[in-house]
Amino acid sequence: MAGPVRTCVGCRERAAKSELLRVVAGTDSRGRPAAVPDPEGTAAGRGAHLHPTTACYDSAVRRRAFPRALRSGTGLGTAPLEEYLASLTTTPRTTDQDWSSSS
Template sequence: MVQHEPPVSARNRTSLPVRTCVGCRKRELSVDLLRVVARESGPKGWVIVPDPQRRLPGRGAWLHPETGCLSNAERRRAFGRALRVSGHLDISAVEQYLENRHEHS
């Protein structure tokens, strides 16, 4: 008996990776979240940059692409813990990405 793999449309979405948003702490499919990574910007500072293609090297954190989740993550200081970095974290690149994303929607 030959077993065939079901077509992509028939597969359930549970086989896709699930990640937790660092802002609201809700679990979602990774395709619905924005990956962000930290880039060193000086002796004691980091820039948090969006990684929409999920290709940048380094440890990533996941975030709903919404300003509410971004502000929650900043308020809770979740980026530092999730990305395992300390010092000043500049999130302006992510803020700009989200603003541009909503302008084009």
């Protein structure tokens, strides 16, 4: 692996930093403490890394990895992160061919 290597808090596998999503402690839309995505990797503070998959997210939530990795209290929500991961899987894919027109 070239470049920095980090460990996914979900599956505990090592991967290149560029393959993982950085997660930081922040607030949700209601101002409550939450694990929030930092896709650019520029937010200040301690970060945790996660494969951007629902399997790794579910594993990290089950293991209570976010509060431990981010060194925050146990009341850390994950709704913003869950919404972000859902938006990645529901993004429409573009193709080079327009299938709607018949030739």
